[in-house]
Amino acid sequence: MTAPVAGPSASGLAAAASATAVTVPHAVGLGLIAFAPLAGLAGAAGGLAALALWSAALPGLLLALWARRAGVVHAPTTVVALMFGAVSSVVVSSAADFSMNARQVLAAVGAVIALGFVFQWLLGVFRAATLARFLPIPVTHGFAAGVGLAIAVAQYRSGFGTGQWPVLDGVSLAHAAVAVGVLAVAWALQRRWPRVPALLPAVVVVALLATAVAPTGWLRPAVSDASFGWPWLPDWAGVPWRALAQRHGAELVSMAMLMALVNSLEILVFNQELELDHGIRDNANAALRRESIGSAMTALVGMIPASTSASRSRIVLSQAGLSQDAGIWHAAIMVVVALTGHLWLASVPSPTR
Secondary structure, three states: OOOOOOOOHHHHHHHHHHHHHHHHHHHHHHHHHHHHHHOOOOOOOOOHHHHHHHHOOHHHHHHHHHOOOOOOOEEOOHHHHHHHHHHHHHHHOOOOOOOOOHHHHHHHHHHHHHHHHHHHHHHHHOOHHHHHOOOOHHHHHHHHHHHHHHHHHHHHHOOOOOOOOOOOOHHHHHHHHHHHHHHHHHHHHHHHOOOOOOHHHHHHHHHHHHHHHOOOOOEEEOOOOOOOOOOOOOOOOOOOHHHHHHHHHHHHHHHHHHHHHHHHHHHHHHHHHHHHHHOOOOOHHHHHHHHHHHHHHHHHOOOOOOEEOHHHHHHHHHHHOOOOOHHHHHHHHHHHHHHHHHHHHHHOEEEOO
């Protein structure tokens, strides 16, 4: 492997801050979506916000220490977070029949996601990265995007675990307008300042405007609990494993395999970009194995695992090159975000259901 040349520490910190501007709205928002199916279960009150915040921070910190690579940022990715939510929806659909509370559902979901990373580890063991080098990068990007879109549509159609198709009323249309507003502001800011990530500023601007002009009752805080909290620990002892496997086993294993395949492709494609654009030849199979171990561990404790984030790593590479410390700085900033999230997350608006 070619030895990378690290950029200056200040440059690494600045690049990490820019990447964090993408991670905060992306990871926290996806976390709230992924854990949303648990909201109606016994024992869920007050814990979902903490799960979303700490899932955005601790898994990335673990991989930054365990699987550290120059210029690479680890964070929850869209594919893993949406699959976490999809698995949650499946398990929650049977929670009432099996008398499962939120922590028991979290244990079952964590086991399925951990199984997905066992499959990813096996791909590294059997050197699947060697075969992936023969796939054109646009093909793998398109495949991953298509799977992600399918997962998102499935989440919407299931009502994020409620089993009902969401009603397209005025509130939903207002939510759509807010989302379009974020995209429009982010696009305008990106054109004006191309090197500055625009997602977080766009979310802040649109959230302030929406809060100021939206009719009373149309928007509410994303979370109602504004107190500090640590993430839950899953309840492994109370899960009806046999009954759950009999009802959903084939479906859940298929979802785990799909997540492993798509997430592995994302990692392998980014490794190809590192080699082609930056001259860094790394052992992609070893990267798969290292990340899989750390990600499986975080899934088993009920958090959304992190993975190589191509989008945030590109920000670091463009601003600080092959910085050795940008990934650590990014993880440290996200820990601060999680520690202080109870001070600001309750001020972020979202549509009422």
